[in-house]
Amino acid sequence: MQDTQNPEALQPTPEPALAQTQAAQTVLEQLAFANLKEQQTARRWKNGFRLAWLVFLVVVFGILFSRNAPTADLSEPHTAMVSIKGEIGSEGEGSAENVMSAMRAALEDSGSQALVLLINSPGGSPVQAGLINDEILRLKKLHNKPIYAVVEESCASAAYYIAAAADNIYVDKASIVGSIGVLMDGFGFTGLMDKLGVERRLMTAGENKGFMDPFSPQTDAQRKHAQAMLNQIHQQFIAVVKQGRGDRLKETPDMFSGLFWTGQQAVDMGLADALGSLDSVARDVVKAEDVVDYTRRENVAERLVKRFGAALGEGAVQAMRRVPGLR
Numbered sequence: 001m002q003d004t005q006n007p008e009a010l011q012p013t014p015e016p017a018l019a020q021t022q023a024a025q026t027v028l029e030q031l032a033f034a035n036l037k038e039q040q041t042a043r044r045w046k047n048g049f050r051l052a053w054l055v056f057l058v059v060v061f062g063i064l065f066s067r068n069a070p071t072a073d074l075s076e077p078h079t080a081m082v083s084i085k086g087e088i089g090s091e092g093e094g095s096a097e098n099v100m101s102a103m104r105a106a107l108e109d110s111g112s113q114a115l116v117l118l119i120n121s122p123g124g125s126p127v128q129a130g131l132i133n134d135e136i137l138r139l140k141k142l143h144n145k146p147i148y149a150v151v152e153e154s155c156a157s158a159a160y161y162i163a164a165a166a167d168n169i170y171v172d173k174a175s176i177v178g179s180i181g182v183l184m185d186g187f188g189f190t191g192l193m194d195k196l197g198v199e200r201r202l203m204t205a206g207e208n209k210g211f212m213d214p215f216s217p218q219t220d221a222q223r224k225h226a227q228a229m230l231n232q233i234h235q236q237f238i239a240v241v242k243q244g245r246g247d248r249l250k251e252t253p254d255m256f257s258g259l260f261w262t263g264q265q266a267v268d269m270g271l272a273d274a275l276g277s278l279d280s281v282a283r284d285v286v287k288a289e290d291v292v293d294y295t296r297r298e299n300v301a302e303r304l305v306k307r308f309g310a311a312l313g314e315g316a317v318q319a320m321r322r323v324p325g326l327r
Contacts, residue, residue, distance in 0.1 A: 123157025181258025
């Protein structure tokens with residue numbers, strides 16, 4: 001007898017085949033939706049990469065056709081200028097690669113009457129400075145054009161290493177000049193670690209491999225070795241200054257001690273030749289008032305290229321992670 005009081009009992013029981021068909025249809029719908037979504041994602045990435053490459057090509061061509069293009073008519077007589085600003089290192093505007101290529105371009109131009117190095121730098125790498133110094137000497141012989149250094153606020157340490165190769169050095173009376181010395185700096189935390197009860201676990205192959213580690217003690221032998229290297233580089237610096245300045249130097253006991261002086265003092269000591277500025281040197285010394293800047297600078301386009309490269313690499317990694325089987 002049927003239970004007429006229970007409505008659920010009156011509902012017909014679904015056939016097993018119908019239930020399986022509905023389940024299969026649901027799975028197929030899910031697979032189709034997933035496939036469609038994957039295709040949409042792939043199209044977005046494809047279009048994104050096409051757009052990125054288009055932007056990249058536009059930027060590259062912009063660099064090639066407009067990079068550091070002097071604004072003056074280079075066939076007319078002019079004073080070539082290359083700026084050396086900030087720290088002298090292996091990267092950036094103060095690198096030997098950028099400065100040397102700019103100097104070569106300036107002196108190879110038929111209209112340039114002389115090259116002025118406009119310096120405003122506290123120093124930096126002796127290696128980069130040495131490369132630039134050597135190139136200045138080579139270019140002077142090759143092109144037979146004078147090369148002058150004009151100091152703005154400062155020309156110290158590695159910057160003076162560069163200036164010493166110039167035919168003449170012009171400074172402002174308040175410029176900072178000199179600091180003919182070498183340093184190697186760092187920190188040591190061994191005493192603090194002992195107080196805190198921290199143990200340094202450093203493993204090396206070679207007894208002196210970790211002697212610059214700030215968390216390890218430094219032996220007398222290691223200190224003497226480092227000092228010997230600094231002394232040798234210092235003597236190289238002194239030799240370069242003496243070679244560049246010659247009889248103009250009025251050597252004093254503290255000239256090569258690492259001290260620095262004002263521009264007026266530098267002139268009195270023979271570290272510089274006279275007071276002057278970029279404009280006055282171009283006008284009164286070179287006799288070519290038009291100044292053309294050959295400095296190689298990282299422009300907006302180059303910065304975009306670098307950022308684009310980093311973003312493109314990250315985007316490619318993310319895209320690969322989205323592909324099934326690549327994790």
